[in-house]
Amino acid sequence: MNYINKILIIATNCGLFIAFWFLLSVNASAAEKVDWQDDGAKTGKRLAVLDFSSKGISLPMRDLLTEQFRQNIKKLNIYEVLDASMTNQVDIFYPGERVYGECKSKACILEIGKLLKVNFVVAGTIIEKEKEYFIKGKMYSIDLEQEVQGFSIDNVSAIDSIRLEMKKLSYNVSGLEVPDTLTLEASSETLGYLKPKKEKQKTSWLRLPKIPKKVRSLMYSTFVPGAGQVYSKRSYTGMGFFGTEIIIGGLALLAHSNYQKSWGGFEEKYTNYQNENDPGKLIELRPDIIRYASDTKKHNNFLKGLRILGGSIWGINMLHAYIVAPDDIFVNAGNFGSVVDSKSKPRMTTWDLLSGFGLRGSIIRPIFKGNSLSAFSPYTDGGFLITTPIGLYFGSVFTSLSYEVSNYSFTSSSFDDEYDGSSNTVALNFDLTEKISFGGKSLRKYSFLGRSSYDDGKGYVLGGDLVYDISTFPLSFALSSRANLVNTSSLGSTMWVSLGVNVGVKIP
Amino acid sequence: MLKSHKNLLYFIFVLIFLLSCDDAKYELDNEFDPENLGLNSPTIFFHPPEFESIKVGESDTLELYCYKVQNAAGAHLQIEFDSEIIQIDTVKYGDFFMNGVNTPIMFTDQEDGFLNVYLFLQPTTVASNSSGTMSMAKILFTVKDEGLAPIRYTNNTVLRSENNTSIFLNSYGEGLINAVQ
Structure with missing residues (x-):
């Protein structure tokens, strides 16, 4: 199972890496990018x-x-x-x-x-x-x-x-x-173009209200990830979203298949355990039940992580589809807020209120752990981070408030003991991009310091994020690290260090 | 129109974020599970530990179990019982001292409410001792009279390794037979 888990993790990382690379290359593509900051404007x-x-x-x-x-x-x-x-x-x-x-x-x-x-x-x-x-x-x-x-x-x-x-x-x-x-000039063009195609006059039996392009793009991407982008002539980005969701879906299917196997084994063993009255057989069934239960939990956690990631990317895809779709002037688009009526007075919208907030879904796995967890094996878990625009500048370092929820799970090698739960962290995010020139401004550097509440204790979280912002839309990919220093009621003082990847969106 | 699209969006988000597989939930609470009997391994115990009501004249089987015993090659199990209520009919060997196709050597005697069961594993070239949690012997008994009949291992009970050294056992389990009319 551990081997399968490693393959899944490698596959996940590869998928994310491919998606990351793909979006980087898409970002670099001039055909995809409208560079409104071009120097040409000065001429x-x-x-x-x-x-x-x-x-x-x-x-x-x-x-x-x-x-x-x-x-x-x-x-x-x-x-x-x-x-x-x-x-x-x-x-x-x-x-x-x-x-x-x-x-x-x-x-x-x-x-x-x-x-x-x-x-x-x-x-x-x-x-x-x-x-x-x-x-x-x-x-x-x-x-x-x-x-x-x-x-x-x-x-x-x-x-x-x-x-x-x-x-x-x-x-x-x-x-x-x-x-x-x-x-x-000599022309090789076919003059057949001259003949206009007589457009068939279709009888319109049903007239639907005109849907603004932004809403239409959003709808397309809601049903099929990337479809709205393709509709808005952002084919590469659309394909990127679609491909990423396909990869995540494939991984989810694989994980679900493993989950089903573990679940089947668990049900069989647990039923036997409940019906058995031979102490010798009961003793033999115990570790099998614990192992299968642990496996189902592990696969389910991985599925949850994939679901968070897939859902986040799906949501980002929808948001992106809405943002990149062409504007329709004088079309009331409801609550979406960014459509501008040039004659109306500026007013505060939901969008304005949410501006600066961000959400990142993450997959994280402990890579190093303290002595009290040395007999335990870590699993890959999911979580999310909410970033806020609430903060202060200390010199050039913007320090903002953030909130992170992260799951953790460790199981002993004999599967008879486990330590798991989730941590809720209120943290300060220090934006060190101006201080660290490595990677330029597209690669944002954050350090992270927070106070955490765990299922059976309290502690501190230290960490850092390397966040790559896609410039054409508010999507970001990040590598993150977290050191958890926890005082628990079950294990005493302990610690573990995790590495993870996350994908996020920030409301512009 | 817009409202219906919103509802669709909510539905999709519900699908994405809420539908999930179940985590396996279980309780290892089988009453016959040695882990639930409050025993400290390695030890020996009776299975089942208690007969709630057996009518006078009826017969049943009591198994002599070892729990997480290591490297045992022989055993002397001395069991004290109330001979006015219980009558031991037969003793059969269990699986613990079976060594492949070789059945264990076993002989028994009983006198004044004490049953002695001697068991010896027959070694082969590949195995000369036995380990684990298994039945060592099965006692078929008949209830003669009504009343509570406690049943226990005496201090003469001992398990031995192939080198004839005694194997340390923690406090033994006890049994109880409730005979009714």
Whole structure:
């Protein structure tokens, strides 16, 4: 059983390590990250090209033309042009638009520009009418909050001509002269794109109320972890959540299978014990019952730990799905609090009240123990830590209040004695990140000092946490250590040192 | 709409956080378990320790048990009983001194309320002594008259190792037979 337990622990650690590494790499991926702190903002030359609206041409054709226009401006190196993936991450529903979800009005475009934190926004329309194409567009200054340039191309008869004209247009938008050498480029694109797909007019028998995208994303991730992220174009993160839950689920199945075996053995032996009247056999059944009971407890504790971890990640996944989903302006999202009505007065929300609080679920295992526990073997247990924003600065060290609940269990090698329970610790968390430069600010360093109440005594807990904060969302992974110094009624003074991993979320 | 989603969320959280397997709960309280008889091992005791009511004329079996005895090769069990109430009919050997296929050598005698049971393990090339908690012998008795009949091991009772050294035993268990009409 110990061997199986070790495998489970190694597998758990591997799973967490993989999830940890995965999220690190995801974090490092530029495609996934919207770096709003980019230095480009200082130049005042950040420009976003919104997807052109279209009429009469297919959506792929429209996307192709928009993207080529975007790339043409980018190549001219006058503006720092936002990629399509970044631009499309912001999607708003502005009031007054004729079509729900479209953004054609000046106010809506300026709003998008602000959300994208760019200095200029280009928006336009491509229309096909009787095999002739018309392009109209405007360039807005977000800083000045006004239109700074308008452009139009009329009566172009071939798609390649549009592409050429749009290339010229990119020079105009960039404030450059169109070179004489600009000629029609050969195109291998299929003109079949020109034919718009006739969208089937589906008869709507049932009209459901429109659900805000944030709520929809939350719902998807509630049902399937990661689905909301995929919906919000955060596929890698979504897959990460899904994969992590799959790994945890697999481990849980394995642990449950072991639990079932132990439970079966326990039931059989215990029934025999209750019905037996031969003292010799009863003496033989005793250790088996204790061992099986201990095994079931061990596997159940591991399952509980996995459940806490899985539940925490599931919750974080839901929260993350809600946070990364695009905003819908003027949509009342109930209690969720972060959706902003620009015309309403600022008000305190539940979110504001909870801001700064955090929750971490952990799996922890003693690795060193004192003399009074030397005859006992430790098990892996679970726990959780609530961090609060309540604290004081001592120089650059922020000291905050936290509360930790952690289980512990030890069993003697003959399985006939056990020492287990849970500890409740009120502690001070010292944020030493500013003092210890190792790992940078993404790797936060905490020391932990608290007073603990155990099932059969009181004591102190000392420890430290290395917390890696995922910058794009309030998720963190941590390695933690705890030294428990306890004065117990059953064992006297004792101590043990535990190492653990935890995953947490902090309300931004 | 939103409320129903909230309820769904709560339901999922309940599933995640509350559903769990049971921890094994047990009480090792079988009345025949030597651990529950208040004995200090190694020792010997009667099983069962008490016959609550046996009618006159009826027969039953009393087992002579050893409890966590180590390396015993022979035994002299002297049992004191009330011969006016109890009549010993037969004594059979138990499993303790069985050595594979070899049955123990056993002979008995009784006189004036004392029963002597002599047991010897027959050694083989692989085993010359026996250890554990097992029945050494079984006494078949008949109740002759009503009354309380205590039954106990005397101080002449001794277990010996293969080297003929006596094995230390803690205080012996006692038995009681309640004979009724």
